[in-house]
Amino acid sequence: MNTPSHTVRAYSEELNALSDEIARMGGLCESQVTDCITAVVRRDPQLADTVVKTDAEVDALETAIERRVIRMLALRQPMASDLRTTIAAYRISGDLERIGDLAKNVGRRVHELNKSEPLDLTRSAERMGRLVVANLHRVLDAFASGSAEECIAVCRADEEVDEHYNSLFRELLSFMIEDPRTITASAHLLFVAKNLERIGDHITNIAEMIHYLVTGAELHRDTRRETADGG
Amino acid sequence: MNTPSHTVRAYSEELNALSDEIARMGGLCESQVTDCITAVVRRDPQLADTVVKTDAEVDALETAIERRVIRMLALRQPMASDLRTTIAAYRISGDLERIGDLAKNVGRRVHELNKSEPLDLTRSAERMGRLVVANLHRVLDAFASGSAEECIAVCRADEEVDEHYNSLFRELLSFMIEDPRTITASAHLLFVAKNLERIGDHITNIAEMIHYLVTGAELHRDTRRETADGG
Numbered sequence: 001m002n003t004p005s006h007t008v009r010a011y012s013e014e015l016n017a018l019s020d021e022i023a024r025m026g027g028l029c030e031s032q033v034t035d036c037i038t039a040v041v042r043r044d045p046q047l048a049d050t051v052v053k054t055d056a057e058v059d060a061l062e063t064a065i066e067r068r069v070i071r072m073l074a075l076r077q078p079m080a081s082d083l084r085t086t087i088a089a090y091r092i093s094g095d096l097e098r099i100g101d102l103a104k105n106v107g108r109r110v111h112e113l114n115k116s117e118p119l120d121l122t123r124s125a126e127r128m129g130r131l132v133v134a135n136l137h138r139v140l141d142a143f144a145s146g147s148a149e150e151c152i153a154v155c156r157a158d159e160e161v162d163e164h165y166n167s168l169f170r171e172l173l174s175f176m177i178e179d180p181r182t183i184t185a186s187a188h189l190l191f192v193a194k195n196l197e198r199i200g201d202h203i204t205n206i207a208e209m210i211h212y213l214v215t216g217a218e219l220h221r222d223t224r225r226e227t228a229d230g231g
Numbered sequence: 232m233n234t235p236s237h238t239v240r241a242y243s244e245e246l247n248a249l250s251d252e253i254a255r256m257g258g259l260c261e262s263q264v265t266d267c268i269t270a271v272v273r274r275d276p277q278l279a280d281t282v283v284k285t286d287a288e289v290d291a292l293e294t295a296i297e298r299r300v301i302r303m304l305a306l307r308q309p310m311a312s313d314l315r316t317t318i319a320a321y322r323i324s325g326d327l328e329r330i331g332d333l334a335k336n337v338g339r340r341v342h343e344l345n346k347s348e349p350l351d352l353t354r355s356a357e358r359m360g361r362l363v364v365a366n367l368h369r370v371l372d373a374f375a376s377g378s379a380e381e382c383i384a385v386c387r388a389d390e391e392v393d394e395h396y397n398s399l400f401r402e403l404l405s406f407m408i409e410d411p412r413t414i415t416a417s418a419h420l421l422f423v424a425k426n427l428e429r430i431g432d433h434i435t436n437i438a439e440m441i442h443y444l445v446t447g448a449e450l451h452r453d454t455r456r457e458t459a460d461g462g
Contacts, residue, residue, distance in 0.1 A: 070314060070315075070318060073304050073314065073318075074308075074309070074311065074314050077305075077308050078305070080305065083301065083304065083305050084301075087301060087304075094325070109460075112460070173414060173415055173418060176407065176411070176414045176418075177411050177414050177415075180407070180408050180411045180414075181408075183404060183407045183408050183411075183414070184404055184408075187404060187407075187418070187421065187460075188460070190418065190421075191425070191460060194422070229340075229343070229418075229419070229422060
């Protein structure tokens with residue numbers, strides 16, 4: 001039979017396949033974020049390289065999702081709510097791709113960090129990272145369960161991530177001032193912390209999209225919240 | 232008459248309107264990037280605030296584009312090439328939104344930078360910024376003219392932006408080590424430079440999308456290019 005399967009499959013089945021791909025992509029990103037933090041803490045270059053390599057899989061999934069979305073839009077005229085879900089999935093895959101990229105970026109810095117003596121502040125970065133991982137896990141659960149409450153909780157928890165970042169930023173600067181020999185390593189750790197903070201922002205983007213899909217209402221959180229570094 | 236105009240308007244007219252919105256968004260981003268660099272160099276907090284304020288307009292345009300794209304996809308079943316153009320426009324608006332956000336972030340840092348003495352390296356950041364602005368201008372022209380050659384030129388010119396960033400990164404670290412009093416300001420300028428480098432990456436994303444739209448072929452540039460900061 002030459003009939004392409006998508007012409008006989010229902011749109012809802014395509015949506016399920018799309019959700020599965022998002023879940024798989026989310027799982028990969030979660031291990032990337034977990035591993036990049038562990039690689040920083042344990043100064044483990046092999047684990048860091050694994051994070052970098054995994055990113056190619058994440059990118060490939062994003063491309064697959066994009067192709068599926070375009071195919072779905074092209075071959076079927078989705079109803080309003082299906083269309084919204086399809087576009088939301090597409091956007092979520094974009095945020096996950098950025099998360100994978102930022103984790104990869106942290107992984108790459110491990111090699112630079114390992115050129116200097118370990119910094120005490122690595123532990124603070126680790127605590128911040130654990131919060132980010134927990135939040136990512138929660139938002140992926142919320143995507144599976146469709147829980148609007150969890151989305152609100154995730155956005156609130158991100159404020160704590162920002163607080164961690166703010167104090168880490170200040171501590172790192174004092175550290176550099178007190179002991180200029182730590183400057184190179186501190187600058188790299190500053191970027192690590194900034195990347196974790198930005199991963200947190202992408203997680204809240206995802207939470208907002210799920211919340212909107214589930215309730216039809218926008219989450220009015222303060223997205224313009226400034227961090228201590230002015231950015 | 233209650234007939235919505237979009238049901239009588241041709242898809243190509245909707246595409247023209249979409250292109251106009253992208254061009255307007257691009258123009259706003261171009262002034263944001265230009266102004267944020269000038270605000271850093273002239274230590275001008277008012278201009279910095281203008282950059283921050285303009286970002287709301289950029290965001291509003293992105294939302295308008297997203298709505299239009301969803302409406303276009305929902306109400307018409309675009310042909311393959313129209314669909315590709317529509318999705319590309321949607322993605323370009325996403326990159327422009329990120330560019331606006333990064334310029335806003337640079338604008339916010341002006342207040343922090345102005346708390347310290349001016350750094351000599353501000354001029355290097357300015358040179359890097361001028362290159363980024365020129366590249367953004369070029370890619371917006373390429374969007375209007377559909378020139379594949381310009382897209383290739385833009386991607387090549389971004390390598391120069393990365394070289395600027397790499398030397399600035401190294402210079403800033405030596406600067407901090409030599410004179411710890413400059414650490415806070417240098418850390419902010421480091422983020423300014425990183426944001427400009429990331430704006431450059433979004434510009435090449437746009438160039439790649441236009442190139443693909445125009446030629447149907449992907450631009451195989453080295454997207455995995457590493458910068459001196461390891462990221």
